[in-house]
Amino acid sequence: MNKDVQNSIMLIGGGVGNAVLLSIGKVCLRKKKKVLYFAGYRKLSDVFKQALIEDASSIVVWACEEGLIKTNRNQDKSFHGNIIDAMISYQRGTLGSTRINLDAINKIFVVGSDKMMNIINKARKTILRPYFRSDCIAISSVNSPMQCMMKGICAQCVQRNINTKTGEESYVYSCSNQDQNMELIDFDFLTERLKQNSLQEKLTAKWIKHIFENTRI
Ligand code: FES
Structure with a gap:
């Protein structure tokens, strides 16, 4: 090389x-x-x-x-x-x-x-x-949703990897290894996992907007 x-x-x-x-x-x-x-x-x-x-x-x-x-x-x-x-x-x-x-x-x-x-x-x-x-x-x-950050306790951050050559699947706790080989990452799985937080994220965004618009900070 x-x-x-x-x-x-x-x-x-x-x-x-x-x-x-x-x-x-x-x-x-x-x-x-x-x-x-x-x-x-x-x-x-x-x-x-x-x-x-x-x-x-x-x-x-x-x-x-x-x-x-x-x-x-x-x-x-x-x-x-x-x-x-x-x-x-x-x-x-x-x-x-x-x-x-x-x-x-x-x-x-x-x-x-x-x-x-x-x-x-x-x-x-x-x-x-x-x-x-x-x-x-x-x-x-990998920006998986995370909760405990204790590398294998809550599994909130679990991410599916697929070996593109063999089709073998494996699961990674993203909180213990966030930087993953792009070749293996199942991004559709990641998108589905992230959706579970979308309700809280929308509510939080509305609450913060309300606070900024209605209080003196
Ligand atoms: S965030 Fe709980 S095991 Fe990774």
């Missing part, structure tokens, strides 16, 4: 998921790795802590479905559209020349919503497939 491949990693963050990737990016930079960072957002107002993302990356590609995000460094790129199209445009050179090609990446870390990670996983096996090495490993941070 050539040195560029050993030394290049890719971070893909969706919305607030970007906050989780900062520490990974910084550690990789300290270890002299090149960090290609794709940060995706729905709205321009969703962008936060831009400088921290820059500090945790060699190159950032900002992708936003609402418009172009202003870049602060020469090496960074901005794309108006979704994060998958941003990757394709980046690799085809539509966003300008670059120092890190997707075919030099040997590890990808993805953090975002279950739907966003599912879309990335499917694209990795289809439209993005020509751009990545066949031995490139992708890791997802």
Whole structure:
């Protein structure tokens, strides 16, 4: 394996998921790795802590479905559209020349919503497939609902994995191992598990809105 491949990693963050990737990016930079960072957002107002993302990356590609995000460094790129199209445009050179090609990446870390990670996983096996090495490993941070955080007591965080080659299924307590091989994750299972919290989440959002609108804080 050539040195560029050993030394290049890719971070893909969706919305607030970007906050989780900062520490990974910084550690990789300290270890002299090149960090290609794709940060995706729905709205321009969703962008936060831009400088921290820059500090945790060699190159950032900002992708936003609402418009172009202003870049602060020469090496960074901005794309108006979704994060998958941003990757394709980046690799085809539509966003300008670059120092890190997707075919030099040997590890990808993805953090975002279950739907966003599912879309990335499917694209990795289809439209993005020509751009990545066949031995490139992708890791997802699985945002299972959690309760006790005691690694096997309540099983609220249980996540189904499927070996795509053998069809063998296994179950992981996400609170003990949140970073799972994307190849194995059953994302439909994750979406179903997350739905069990949706009623509480909606009620909490309404309660917080009520508090902010009706009290002096
Ligand atoms: S959250 Fe209870 S076992 Fe993981």
